Amino acid sequence: MAAPRxxxxxxxxxxxxxxxxxxxxxxxxxxxxIKALAGRLCVAPASVTNxxxxxxxxxxxxxxYERHGGVQLSNAGRRRALxxxxxxxxxxxxxxxxxxxxxxxxxxxxERLEHFISERFEQRIAAKLGHPRIDPHGHxxxxxxxxxxxxxxxxxxxxxEDGTFAIDSIxxxxxxxxxxxxxxxITPGARLRVRKNASSDGYSVRIGRxxxxxxxxxxxxxxxxxVRLPK
Amino acid sequence: MAAPRxxxxxxxxxxxxxxxxxxxxxxxxxxxxIKALAGRLCVAPASVTNxxxxxxxxxxxxxxYERHGGVQLSNAGRRRALxxxxxxxxxxxxxxxxxxxxxxxxxxxxERLEHFISERFEQRIAAKLGHPRIDPHGHxxxxxxxxxxxxxxxxxxxxxEDGTFAIDSIxxxxxxxxxxxxxxxITPGARLRVRKNASSDGYSVRIGRxxxxxxxxxxxxxxxxxVRLPK
DNA sequence: CCTACAAATTAGGTATACCTAACTACAGGA
DNA sequence: TCCTGTAGTTAGGTATACCTAATTTGTAGG
Numbered sequence: 001m002a003a004p005r006x007x008x009x010x011x012x013x014x015x016x017x018x019x020x021x022x023x024x025x026x027x028x029x030x031x032x033x034i035k036a037l038a039g040r041l042c043v044a045p046a047s048v049t050n051x052x053x054x055x056x057x058x059x060x061x062x063x064x065y066e067r068h069g070g071v072q073l074s075n076a077g078r079r080r081a082l083x084x085x086x087x088x089x090x091x092x093x094x095x096x097x098x099x100x101x102x103x104x105x106x107x108x109x110x111e112r113l114e115h116f117i118s119e120r121f122e123q124r125i126a127a128k129l130g131h132p133r134i135d136p137h138g139h140x141x142x143x144x145x146x147x148x149x150x151x152x153x154x155x156x157x158x159x160x161e162d163g164t165f166a167i168d169s170i171x172x173x174x175x176x177x178x179x180x181x182x183x184x185x186i187t188p189g190a191r192l193r194v195r196k197n198a199s200s201d202g203y204s205v206r207i208g209r210x211x212x213x214x215x216x217x218x219x220x221x222x223x224x225x226x227v228r229l230p231k
Numbered sequence: 232m233a234a235p236r237x238x239x240x241x242x243x244x245x246x247x248x249x250x251x252x253x254x255x256x257x258x259x260x261x262x263x264x265i266k267a268l269a270g271r272l273c274v275a276p277a278s279v280t281n282x283x284x285x286x287x288x289x290x291x292x293x294x295x296y297e298r299h300g301g302v303q304l305s306n307a308g309r310r311r312a313l314x315x316x317x318x319x320x321x322x323x324x325x326x327x328x329x330x331x332x333x334x335x336x337x338x339x340x341x342e343r344l345e346h347f348i349s350e351r352f353e354q355r356i357a358a359k360l361g362h363p364r365i366d367p368h369g370h371x372x373x374x375x376x377x378x379x380x381x382x383x384x385x386x387x388x389x390x391x392e393d394g395t396f397a398i399d400s401i402x403x404x405x406x407x408x409x410x411x412x413x414x415x416x417i418t419p420g421a422r423l424r425v426r427k428n429a430s431s432d433g434y435s436v437r438i439g440r441x442x443x444x445x446x447x448x449x450x451x452x453x454x455x456x457x458v459r460l461p462k
Numbered sequence: 463c464c465t466a467c468a469a470a471t472t473a474g475g476t477a478t479a480c481c482t483a484a485c486t487a488c489a490g491g492a
Numbered sequence: 493t494c495c496t497g498t499a500g501t502t503a504g505g506t507a508t509a510c511c512t513a514a515t516t517t518g519t520a521g522g
Contacts, residue, residue, distance in 0.1 A: 013479060034500060047480055049501055054478095068487065068500060098329070099355040112347050118340055124330040244509065265470060278510055280471055285508095299470060299517060 010062075010080065012115045016041060017051055018062060018081035021073050027150055029078075031070035082142040087114040087122055089135035089142075092172070094125045096136040103136060104179050107172040138169030138188030138225070156203070157221035162195045165226035177223050184214065192226060241293075241311065243346045247272060248282055249293060249312035252304050258381055260309075262301035313373040318345040318353055320366040320373075323403070325356045327367040334367060335410050338403040369400030369419030369456070387434070388452035393426045396457035408454050415445065423457060 010018075020040045024032045034052070038045040055077075056065035062077035073081060091110040095101040101109070126132075133141055133149070142148040153168035167190045170181055181187070185207040193206040195213075203216045241249075251271045255263045265283070269276040286308075287296035293308035304312060322341040326332040332340070357363075364372055364380070373379040384399035398421045401412055412418070416438040424437040426444075434447045 011478075035498090043479090044481060045500065046482080046502080051479075053501095095352075099352070099359065101351070101355070105351065109349055109352060112349075113344070116343050116347050118343075120332070120336065121326075121330070121340060124332070128330065242508075266468090274509085275511060276470065277472080277512080282509075284471095 008080070008083075013051070014055065014062070015080070015084050015115055017048075017055065018073065018077050019084055021063065021071055022078065022081040022085070025072065029072060031072050033070050037071070079146045082146045082148055084114055085148070086142040086144070087117055089139055090122060090125055090129070090132075091117070092137070093129055093132050093135045093141070097129060098125075103182055104175045106136060107175075134188070136188075137172045138167070139172075151225075151227075153225040153227050155222060156192075156194070156216075156224040156226050157218055159194055159196075159203075159221075159226070164191065164193045164229050166190070166229050167192055168225040168227050170225070171223035174223060177220050181220065181223070185210075186224065191229070194226075239311070239314075244282070245286065245293070246311070246315050246346055248279075248286065249304065249308050250315055252294065252302055253309065253312040253316070256303065260303060262303050264301050268302070310377045313377045313379055315345055316379070317373040317375070318348055320370055321353060321356055321360070321363075322348070323368070324360055324363050324366045324372070328360060329356075334413055335406045337367060338406075365419070367419075368403045369398070370403075382456075382458070384456040384458050386453060387423075387425070387447075387455040387457050388449055390425055390427075390434075390452075390457070394424075395460050396423045396425060397421070397460050398423055399456040399458050401456070402454035405454060408451050412451065412454070416441075417455065422460070425457075 017037070020037055021032050022029075024036050024040060034045050034048045037048045037052075041048070052063055052065045052071050055061065055063045056071075060076050061074050062080065063071045064074055065071045088110045091113050092106040095106050095109055096103070135141055140149045140151060151168055156165075159165075167186060167188055169188055170178070170186065172178065186192070191208050195204045197204050197215065200215070201218050203218075203221055204213045205216045206213045248268070251268055252263050253260075255267050255271060265276050265279045268279045268283075272279070283294055283296040283302050286292065286294045287302075291307050292305050293311065294302045295305055296302045319341045322344050323337040326337050326340055327334065366372055371380045371382060382399055387396075390396075398417060398419055400419055401409070401417065403409065417423070422439050426435045428435050428446065431446070432449050434449075434452055435444045436447050437444045
């Protein structure tokens, strides 16, 4: 049978599909393509089709899938995806604040453990941390009843005009970017003055009240979400 | 492929086989029968034979298996088994001391998480706890280099003559026994005066300096390890 | 000694979650 | 409209870790 030992009903794989659909669907939860999912999950498109077909015909379907028409989460699917995200972000916060993990190691550990902790564990670390609403990367932590407060932030990489911003959050995906950003002081809440770099496709930025500018590549700019500061 | 996401190389299943062989082999690590393993792991004997054959022919064999002759752990197998036990007991200690879990819920959570924590996690909780050597049930925690200090304790169920003992450890397997024992004050370190019960196959015991005796069944007596107190 | 029985093994099958290779569907350009 | 390429699907196969049923092994009792 090889039933993965899980707290709730889904396998680790299923949870990862749900998370990927949630993340790729964006705030408006538009339909996600098989190709995008395959890319995100590092599996073959054929595997994605298979899994989605299975998930969409189960007694309580987790996704709404249409042949050649992409997927969306069902209500049940979204609920579970948000629960897993909640686990992930609570675990990251816990590792950071209680176990003194370095920022760049949070993601990997949380990515593994998020699937295996019980409701009790979740509840206990949330209580220990004072029911935090933001994780160490600046991301909102979904609430117990499956609400995720929307933030109106934008990708630094999408910024067209120069200006001064506050850093909303940084992506936890790339360990090297994370190390680099931490070393530069690019951290949630910091003030960021941005000028488009004429010569490259990157940016020239200045952190806080520092007097020195430095260059920031387009790759890293894709890992940073910002909000415009009231002038 | 369905590769279980693991910190080290083995699957959760393999780890559980190793732990079971370690536990059933006792201190002298005698050969363990297929039947005993099947019973402990709640799988069919045929499954055990299969798994052991696989484990014994791998490049670095984790077990020494002989057709119709039972199994033993290899050095590599014992090392890994002790590492998993170390994880289990550190996690139990952590859940108990840092997250205020009730005693009877430690086992289930630790049993799941022991397979998925990283070396860093292990190291961090050990440090946070001050490198404990005993878990909340009174069991020795194997050291990082795979040593498990032997305790010369015996099962209360094997006690032949009446006497006064110190409770060494209690089994974490049975939630109901655990609740009952905690309610009675049967806890590692407590003093226990024991008299064989003439009428039943159980015992009449008295905790600490209490003046009241109570009855203890043979089942529960199998969950308690004791050491004789110097008179 | 040899038989009967329990323990162990082999054979064949299931479910999950992947894969590759071959085929189909659809949307945009000529 | 057709035609081509990309996206998606189907078919068939792998590995893990289980299962049941049938068979073999080894030993303890008669």
